[in-house]
Amino acid sequence: MAQDNGHNLDRDRFGAMLQLMHRIRAFEEAAIAAQKDGLVLGAIHPSIGQEAVAAGICANLDRNDLLLSTHRGHGHTLAKGADPLAMMRELFGRAGGTCGGKGGSMHIADFGVGMLGANGVVGANIPIATGAAHGLKLQGSDRIVTCIFGDGAINRGPFLEGLNWARVFDLPVLFVCEDNGFSATTRTREMTGGGGAGARAESLGIPAVAVDGNDLVAVDAAARAAIADIRTGKGPVLMHCRTYRITGHTAVDPATYRPASEVAAQRENCPIARLESALRLAGMADGDLARAHGEAAREMTDIAAQARDTDWPAPEAAYTDVQDMGDPRERAF
């Protein structure tokens, strides 16, 4: 295991990030439990084991900056500042969900905190993020865009097209390849030629940096440096964060395509536990560490209970926000 060089950690800053990682995990554990109870209605893709990527990247973004995410986006969304109750309501298909219950887990978005959407289509967020940055640049804005995608997404054409475009127009985008090793049930490396995300970015003239995605301190430092460069107008940067997906592809995938020993070894590499030991080394008391965990678990259990007690959306909402012109009820008689 890479050494977590913890003694000079800023305990307040990293304590807050630990709290955030606990909240992400607790949110997803609550969602998985709720799915077993039939409360989460559609598929969910947990990011348990990957929390350091969401926390380490988003901690370096301003509220005004924009973020585009994937089907595995609960952590990113929460880290960008979305309200977990609205998110849980969305997973439960309830009124007051981030999208009014229309989207569910795979389409969570909260434009109020700059979260421009999860996406049901792998890689589709890359050109959109590029375009969002293009739009910001046209308006002379100093905001930046972050686009997080999985390792599987780099084998779709939009990855090439989006990165090339961002370079050609020198756009303020941080591309983050959150590499958990899997494309659904397939090991991505068996389906990927060459040196992967970083090498491909570099071939397009985009600087790339690889980090241990389970090391929050490393993700944070790399994100901070990359984002500083982007803010000075140097154009896009790609971060490649290596991590591991502890759950199956979806919450109900038993993931029999990988050995239990592999998962067990990866559990030992838990990003939360690693940050805890770094903070312990930096002098944080065990009681404070335990409190962070307990508070997050309580918060998310409460939130799930509140979401369960929320009303369903009015069925009439099915016809709203389709488009301005034309009658959405049109159904030939």
Place this chain on the structure above:
Amino acid sequence: MATDTYLNAGRRAVIEEMQRDGSVWALGEDLGRGGVFGQYKGLQEMFGTSRIADTPISEACIMGAAVGAAMTGTRPIVEMRFSDFALCAVDELVNQAAKARFMFGGQMRVPMVVREPIGMWRSSAAQHSQSLEAWYAHIPGLVVVTPSTPADNLGLLKSAIRNDDPVVYLEHKNLWVLEGDLPDGEHLVPLGEAAIARAGDAVTIVTWSAMRHVCLIAAETLSAQGVEVEVIDLRTLWPWDRDTVFGSVQRTGRLLVVQESVSVAGFGAEIAASVAEALHHDLKAPVRRLGAPRIPIAYAPALEDRARVSQESIIDAVRGLIAPRTAA
């Protein structure tokens, strides 16, 4: 006769055709682990990694590579996982696969089957629920198939694999677990032939895919009330079986088309217009269509249900068709 699921019927079709013809192979994401719904379970063990090929998440290249491989003498089965993702490969299917034979003056064929699971599957939301069969029916060069029973999934998929032109093969996700009898031995269902799922004389209902089953339930209720409707399952949308549909409407004088997909510009409009044009004088009532309103499919059940054609709406529509016409 053995009872099996719609899903396993499709799997059996692939196995039988791959055993029969060494040029048949399949490509798509996760196939080595059985594919996203298990339609390919165990097939890589049976046929090896070259003939049941895992691919990167590269829909455009999966489709495009199949076009090239079909041009060079193989018969690829393309797995698109959800029909929604096939939209990442529209150029390869619509501009390339569908037109190559014609554009190149008939020098070759593009024998490929594109499997694209369609349809609403509780709370799958707007990007995993669509039924876009009408788009494909609109494209010259494509055959479009929508199986609705286990036996048809076996027999139609086998015929699709043997067909020498590109076939868009739209299985319905909600039917995977549906059980039914599968004939022993070779079972081929010809493309382009509808099935009369239920005979009747009051109204002709034309439908396809999962709506067949909803129409049959509605038909039972109507039958208990003394109204016998005929339910025709088109099975193949292009070419569709005009003879069966026209013959039925000539007998009943009334047509209701029922589809899960958006009604506006849907394939039901083609049936309704064709019948209205050809059988104007046989009709005792104006033709009717039922389909989804023109809304994306929502996640929350109460909203999702607004996009669903219900048994009750079918019954109401049939009642409306047979009600004595009052002067306006």
